[in-house]
Amino acid sequence: MRASGSSISSRSSVASRPSLDASWSLSPCNCVSLCPSSTAAFRTYSWASISFVLMRTDIGWRCRSKRPSNAAIPLYRPFSRKTRRYSTQLMYCSELLNDISLIRLVRYTSFPQFILLSGITRLSMPETQLQQARAGKITSAMKRVAERENCKPETVRKQVANGQAVIPTNHSHESLDPMIIGREFSTKVNANIGNSDTTSDIKGELQKLHTAVHYGADTVMDLSTGESLDQIRTANIEHSPVPVGTVPIYEAVKRAENPTDITHELLLEIIEKQAKQGVDYMTIHAGVLMEHLPLTDDRKTGIVSRGGSILAQWIEENGMQNPLYAKFEEICSIFAEHDVTFSLGDGLRPGCLADANDEAQFAELETLGELTQTAWDHGVQVMVEGPGHVPLDQIVENVERQQEVCDGAPFYVLGPLVTDIAPGYDHITSAIGATEAARAGAAMLCYVTPKEHLGLPDKEDVRDGLAAYRIAAHAADVANDLPGARDWDDALSEARYEFDWQRQFDLALDPERAQNSHDQTLPGDNYKDARFCSMCGVEFCSMRIDQDARNTDGEMTTINDETDLGSSPAADVNLPPVGVHDTSRVPDEIEIDGVTFT
Ligand SMILES: C[C@H]1O[C@@H](n2cnc3c(N)ncnc32)[C@H](O)[C@@H]1O
Ligand SMILES: Cc1ncc(COP(=O)(O)O)c(N)n1
Ligand code: SF4
Ligand SMILES: [Zn+2]
Numbered sequence: 001m002r003a004s005g006s007s008i009s010s011r012s013s014v015a016s017r018p019s020l021d022a023s024w025s026l027s028p029c030n031c032v033s034l035c036p037s038s039t040a041a042f043r044t045y046s047w048a049s050i051s052f053v054l055m056r057t058d059i060g061w062r063c064r065s066k067r068p069s070n071a072a073i074p075l076y077r078p079f080s081r082k083t084r085r086y087s088t089q090l091m092y093c094s095e096l097l098n099d100i101s102l103i104r105l106v107r108y109t110s111f112p113q114f115i116l117l118s119g120i121t122r123l124s125m126p127e128t129q130l131q132q133a134r135a136g137k138i139t140s141a142m143k144r145v146a147e148r149e150n151c152k153p154e155t156v157r158k159q160v161a162n163g164q165a166v167i168p169t170n171h172s173h174e175s176l177d178p179m180i181i182g183r184e185f186s187t188k189v190n191a192n193i194g195n196s197d198t199t200s201d202i203k204g205e206l207q208k209l210h211t212a213v214h215y216g217a218d219t220v221m222d223l224s225t226g227e228s229l230d231q232i233r234t235a236n237i238e239h240s241p242v243p244v245g246t247v248p249i250y251e252a253v254k255r256a257e258n259p260t261d262i263t264h265e266l267l268l269e270i271i272e273k274q275a276k277q278g279v280d281y282m283t284i285h286a287g288v289l290m291e292h293l294p295l296t297d298d299r300k301t302g303i304v305s306r307g308g309s310i311l312a313q314w315i316e317e318n319g320m321q322n323p324l325y326a327k328f329e330e331i332c333s334i335f336a337e338h339d340v341t342f343s344l345g346d347g348l349r350p351g352c353l354a355d356a357n358d359e360a361q362f363a364e365l366e367t368l369g370e371l372t373q374t375a376w377d378h379g380v381q382v383m384v385e386g387p388g389h390v391p392l393d394q395i396v397e398n399v400e401r402q403q404e405v406c407d408g409a410p411f412y413v414l415g416p417l418v419t420d421i422a423p424g425y426d427h428i429t430s431a432i433g434a435t436e437a438a439r440a441g442a443a444m445l446c447y448v449t450p451k452e453h454l455g456l457p458d459k460e461d462v463r464d465g466l467a468a469y470r471i472a473a474h475a476a477d478v479a480n481d482l483p484g485a486r487d488w489d490d491a492l493s494e495a496r497y498e499f500d501w502q503r504q505f506d507l508a509l510d511p512e513r514a515q516n517s518h519d520q521t522l523p524g525d526n527y528k529d530a531r532f533c534s535m536c537g538v539e540f541c542s543m544r545i546d547q548d549a550r551n552t553d554g555e556m557t558t559i560n561d562e563t564d565l566g567s568s569p570a571a572d573v574n575l576p577p578v579g580v581h582d583t584s585r586v587p588d589e590i591e592i593d594g595v596t597f598t
Contacts, residue, residue: 126171128339131379133161141169141178149185150484150569159184163372164408165443166381168219168243168280168341176280177241177582179218181383181410181444183403186482186573187473188444190245190412191217191466192457194224195232199456205232209239211459213581215466215510218444219281221245229254234277241581243280245343249307249324259310260317264327271331275338283307283385284331285345286324287367290315292348295360301351304388308347328371332378341381343412344368349388352420356390357397369405383410383443390416395433399440410443417448426452431468438476445469467510474509477570484570491563491574497543501528507565 132139138153142160145167146153159165165182181188191212195205205224212220222236222244229251237244248270249262255270256262274282285307293312296303303309311322324331335342348364350356368384375382384406390398395416402411415430416437422429430448438445449457449465457465477485488507495503501518508514518527521534532541550556565574 126339128336128379128381129160129167129169130163130376130381131336133157134379141167144178145180148572149180150572151185155184156180160381162408163376163382164410166281166341166383166410168245168381170275170278170280170338170340172276172278172338173237173240173244173280174278175238175241175583175585175587176243177585179243181218181412183408183410183441183443185443186485186570187438187442187476188218189216189466189469189473190219190221190444190446191462191469192221192223192446192449193236193462194222195226195228196224196456197226199226202228202232202235204458206235206239208457208459208462209236211462212466213240213242213583215463216470217242217447217466219243219245221247221283221446223247223250225250225254230277233274233279237278239586241583241586243341244278245281245283246274246279247283247285247307247345248274249285249310253310259313262314262323264323267323268327268330268334272334275334275340279340281341281343281383282335283343283345284324284328285311285347286322286328286331286371287344287364288312288315288322288347289325289364289367290321292360292363292367295358295363296348299350299358299360300354303348304351305345305347305349307345308349311347325367325371328374329378332375332380335375335380336378339381341383342371342375344371344375344382344384346385346387346414349386349414350390352389353391353418356387356416357394361387362401365402365405369407372406372409382406383412385446386411386413386437386442387416388414389420390418390433392418392433392436395436396440399437399442403441411437411441412444412446413437413442414446415448417452423453424450426450427465427468431472434469434472435475438473439479445473463510467513470509477573482570484568484574487563487565487568487570488574491565494562497547499529499531499543501530 127135129139129141133142136157138157142156143153146156149156156165156167159180159182160167165180165185167178167180169176169178179188193205193208193212195201205222209220219242220236220240222233223246224232233244233246248267251270251274252262252267253259255266271282285305288308288311293315296312303312311324314320315322320326334340346361346364346368348360350358350361355361365384372382372384384402386398386402395418398416399411399413413434415426416433417426417430418433418436419429426448427450430452434442434445434447447465447469449461451457451461474485474488478489492504492507495507505511505515505518518533522530527533530538531544531547532538536542538544547556565571568574
């Protein structure tokens, strides 16, 4: 049976190994998926657990009943390219069968297109969190998430089972501490990092990753488009306790001579490679359809999504449909194998207030709604990306429409920026929109840094962006009455009123910044229990005046009850800087090409 320990350390044993499920039953549709597809899964599993392997014969598989010596067994041969993927999966089986002395074809199953090989133990592919949730299983990732969100594991399972929440957990992401994204849970924040062709190396990227995690990013996206893409991605995954997202079309552009030369095969190859590397979720801009492109003609700022603009160019120059749309089901199969979560990209999102909520944006959203269903049919977890630049009064409509069109799949919004006038302050223009979006039901906010529209963010920008977005997420959680969220505000206010400066710093979203600001004018230790600060000075300190008055009236004794953050229902998210990730599986060091990074 599946490992059932609730401790975090048992997570990988559940998430990344084939399940041994005695109650598994044969059915034509899951026989193929019975064959494991991840070599990693094999290596971590003992041979003894394999009981049988099923093979499809109707799609061109041939089987030899005898194993030729010790060589890899050519058990299966595809008839056509269409069956190539099955071939890959089954060849892994043959690697495994190598170690087994006798393979006997015993009988046909009740489904004539399948041959049952026995003499070996049962084996099945690790399933996605969605598939397991639907089957009524509570995985250790679900248990861990329930612990972090202070809810029942069954609540988590139900939310995942019906697609209202996702737990991005690639089977190969060993250092991950599972988290959940869904409107019923605390609002999450994503930080974009990654290099471009002008700046930043692996070391700089790892520093941005550390900064992002330290300041409370719930997920990070590696949006690198410069040098060393594979190395940066694998280093990020290895070091990240939070889910890592990518946009595979970016690598395709780097690999092809010209974006128009990107082939379907190249895209699938890159997606599969990144899935094997352990990427937890991928932005797939499959909703940018040929027929939607004319709808952007009258826009003020056209197509501002990078992925969207590249695909639009590809579609126009090749005169063919979006390859990510054409190959969507193949992508689903890859995602199902590794439990990669879709982040359905909004390639036609508005790039300015004037273009918000236009026909192109909503036409794409309809397509994303259909693709959500297709992904669910394949047992793959889905979230949906949203805009961008939207006037404050149109944000609720955006969220409600997405929730309706995509049947409650989690909404993951970039900002949105509520005004276009403040380059240099777009972490603020967008955090205002993000707060409104989260209030209306967005599940995850993609941060925007002060460098937006101006340049590549560095680690200080990452810190500023996260501060703005942690505030947005928390403000929405408080307003939405998330149990315990307000306790953090109450505890800090108590410390403030008591002139307990140290506690006020400690409880601050960014403790270092709070202390530095106080130190700028009143650095001495004696000021750390002073009953005023330099804002008003001792004579005009309203809190001191008020306290003295209340003291005289004998009221102070009645207001002494302290909020205990440790026992708050939101204890895990009420911790400064914010949030707690279990980093115990993140290695202290990593070596890349002979250079050690920490
Ligand atoms: C979709 C969002 O991703 C941001 N974005 C794109 N590439 C990077 C990067 N390397 N680092 C940080 N943010 C990035 C854009 O600024 C946009 O806001
Ligand atoms: C919320 C969100 N939206 C979009 C993108 C992708 O960027 P792009 O669409 O510009 O390629 C992203 N990474 N996150
Ligand atoms: S951020 Fe800069 S590089 Fe990116 S689309 Fe805008 S102007 Fe172009
Ligand atoms: Zn913009």
